[in-house]
Amino acid sequence: MRQVLLIDLADEAEAIARYEAWHKPGAVPEPVVASIRAAGISDMEIHRTGNRLVMIMETDSSFDSRRKAAADAADPDVRAWESLMDQFQRPLPWASAESKWTSASRLFSLQEQP
Template identity: 60%
Template sequence: MVERMIHVLTLDLADEVAAIAEYEHWHRPGNVPAAVLASIRDAGITQMEIWRTGNRLVMTMTVTEAFDPVAKTAADLANPEVVAWEARMGQFQRALPQAPDGSRWTPMARIFRLTDHA
């Protein structure tokens, strides 16, 4: 069985109904800029989902072996359309206290996997 490489990250949104609604609006089909979608796919991310409860978001990314988060960050910083998207989304996002310096999305650690248990 081939193990899929999955990254799970979390952050909070501003705890305001209007901000959450606008954030969701920007993530509907047709509203995410093509350059942003291309940057995700070009980095080796084959699937991405964002889930919400209240103002907490969880993002899952299924990636290829070639995925390099440092290279993705560098490529994004060199892309004006991605920089503009990140600035727009940044007005809604709130990093968790344990977020790495300079990052809003915080990686989560897997603590359980059913297939590890007989």
């Protein structure tokens, strides 16, 4: 299943550069990558335009966002990573209080067009 999520970054060139550096291959701590994979996320990409980020996740049938959130809250490595990312990330104004990233709704699919 594909999931698309959005969040903003602090609109500061230095903060954006630091955020990007933290996401280069090998820069994300291995326990964080392992927790993503263990949750049933088979692929994840983050794209940026300006200070807006879009995350695209491909999940398998074992993925449960509530179970992932509970596992993250209990994992000191993930909590440290999220604390670090909090320095850069800015939830969208309409984001729920429980989630930093906001789900996007699909409006169009070429495959569904005649």
